[in-house]
Amino acid sequence: MEAHARLFGLHLVLFWLSLFAYGAEAGLQLGRVSSGSPFRSALFAGLVLHGLFLALRWGITGHAPMAGLFESLTVFSFCSALAAFLLCRTEGTRASWKPLSILIVLPQAGAALLDKRLTPLYPALDTPWFAAHVGLSFLGYGMFAAGLALAWVYLREGGEEIYRAGALSALYGFSAFSAGMVCGGIWAFYAWGSYWIWTPKEIWSVVLWLYFATLTHLKYIPAGSGWPGWSRRMEMGATAAGYFVMLSTFLGVSLLLRSSHSF
Amino acid sequence: MMAVWRFFTSHKTCAWTGLAFCLAGAAGSVVMGRYPELFSDMDAGILADWFARKGLIAPAPTLWLYGLLLATALMTANAACCTAERLVQIFRGKVTLRRLLPHVMHVAFLGVVLSHLVSSLYGDRIHGVAVPQGGFAHVGSTGWILSLDRFDAVMAPVFHEGYGIYIKNFGATPWGAPFAVFDANRDPGAVAILVSSVLFTVANLIYLLPARREDA
Numbered sequence: 399m400e401a402h403a404r405l406f407g408l409h410l411v412l413f414w415l416s417l418f419a420y421g422a423e424a425g426l427q428l429g430r431v432s433s434g435s436p437f438r439s440a441l442f443a444g445l446v447l448h449g450l451f452l453a454l455r456w457g458i459t460g461h462a463p464m465a466g467l468f469e470s471l472t473v474f475s476f477c478s479a480l481a482a483f484l485l486c487r488t489e490g491t492r493a494s495w496k497p498l499s500i501l502i503v504l505p506q507a508g509a510a511l512l513d514k515r516l517t518p519l520y521p522a523l524d525t526p527w528f529a530a531h532v533g534l535s536f537l538g539y540g541m542f543a544a545g546l547a548l549a550w551v552y553l554r555e556g557g558e559e560i561y562r563a564g565a566l567s568a569l570y571g572f573s574a575f576s577a578g579m580v581c582g583g584i585w586a587f588y589a590w591g592s593y594w595i596w597t598p599k600e601i602w603s604v605v606l607w608l609y610f611a612t613l614t615h616l617k618y619i620p621a622g623s624g625w626p627g628w629s630r631r632m633e634m635g636a637t638a639a640g641y642f643v644m645l646s647t648f649l650g651v652s653l654l655l656r657s658s659h660s661f
Numbered sequence: 662m663m664a665v666w667r668f669f670t671s672h673k674t675c676a677w678t679g680l681a682f683c684l685a686g687a688a689g690s691v692v693m694g695r696y697p698e699l700f701s702d703m704d705a706g707i708l709a710d711w712f713a714r715k716g717l718i719a720p721a722p723t724l725w726l727y728g729l730l731l732a733t734a735l736m737t738a739n740a741a742c743c744t745a746e747r748l749v750q751i752f753r754g755k756v757t758l759r760r761l762l763p764h765v766m767h768v769a770f771l772g773v774v775l776s777h778l779v780s781s782l783y784g785d786r787i788h789g790v791a792v793p794q795g796g797f798a799h800v801g802s803t804g805w806i807l808s809l810d811r812f813d814a815v816m817a818p819v820f821h822e823g824y825g826i827y828i829k830n831f832g833a834t835p836w837g838a839p840f841a842v843f844d845a846n847r848d849p850g851a852v853a854i855l856v857s858s859v860l861f862t863v864a865n866l867i868y869l870l871p872a873r874r875e876d877a
Contacts, residue, residue, distance in 0.1 A: 655691070
């Protein structure tokens with residue numbers, strides 16, 4: 399019992415340290431202080447501490463720490479930080495760390511305000527499909543966060559490398575989210591008897607999926623070929639807007655509308 | 662005729678129908694909450710039956726669903742025509758996996774939509790079969806009898822003659838006897854949806870590999 403309490407305390411320390419590191423990165427970015435190598439940054443330290451926190455919480459509870467608002471927000475923050483290293487670690491894309499570090503620290507700071515107690519998982523959720531469904535969906539969300547940051551920088555400063563990374567964020571995020579939806583459908587069919595139910599969350603998930611599916615097609619519309627005359631700027635604008643479609647799906651629907659995924 | 666074909670193979674059609682779907686879905690998620698008496702039994706039966714009953718008697722609150730179905734139909738036709746046209750072009754020129762993969766994803770998407778249509782037309786939902794522990798109950802009009810020897814809250818579903826039987830709820834009667842409530846669902850398109858979605862995911866993941874190499 400005492401060991402359990404110590405582990406619980408340690409995992410909270412890791413949570414607060416990761417929040418501090420993310421906050422430090424955001425502060426340094428806003429103060430225009432660059433760390434040089436991305437792997438010597440406060441963001442990297444935060445990512446490692448955050449990963450340890452999640453692994454420890456997973457070990458203590460025995461299930462993937464992805465249930466409830468606290469765990470959802472902190473996993474979202476972790477996946478956004480991970481996306482920074484998957485998509486924006488080169489010299490040409492590092493400018494996106496300034497907005498991205500804010501997008502990483504905000505959900506973690508929001509999670510810090512919530513109840514962090516360990517809760518048992520509802521029996522139907524206790525399957526590997528749950529971890530795969532939620533984990534892949536959040537990986538997609540993290541990529542969409544990186545997409546907003548990259549699109550923001552592209553719309554202000556331009557740049558071929560930023561554009562390519564922004565386009566990849568939509569493609570990778572769509573792919574991860576897509577795979578997450580498939581896992582969710584398999585799990586729901588096995589657990590609830592139906593891969594689909596009509597609730598706002600399910601509808602918004604398909605809206606998000608289709609939004610990014612459509613977005614990946616838009617680059618094939620040549621600029622100037624009739625209104626609206628698609629261009630890279632509009633593509634990046636749509637990539638940035640995709641973050642808010644994701645936010646509506648993740649938080650808006652779950653907090654404001656009655657749904658199977660309400661917190 | 663050519664204008665119609667161009668419309669159905671155009672990326673712009675994809676863009677506009679995608680946008681229409683998103684707007685209809687967003688509107689629907691709000692409208693559903695405003696009219697719970699209309700939408701609460703949407704999952705109690707198959708969509709075709711529900712829509713035949715409610716879609717016509719309340720066209721205004723279900724307008725978003727008409728839009729959603731129309732956008733889905735247009736998008737499906739768009740994906741089918743696009744793939745038909747591009748495959749002809751691909752097989753006339755150099756055939757590479759990279760060029761084929763988007764159309765494998767289109768075919769998988771078509772598989773999901775059409776299988777879902779089959780389930781929405783020919784599926785079946787039998788709700789709320791309450792069985793006391795040690796007792797039995799009839800399963801809708803199937804002629805089957807469901808008996809419950811022993812109750813476990815994490816019971817796995819049972820599959821029988823195309824139906825999946827799932828535990829939906831459980832509890833105890835006022836005099837303390839445990840009971841469970843079951844749903845029996847038949848989704849004739851479910852296996853095809855699973856195969857199509859896995860095909861989509863695999864094609865999607867393979868498509869990412871060269872892209873990553875190009876950007877390395």
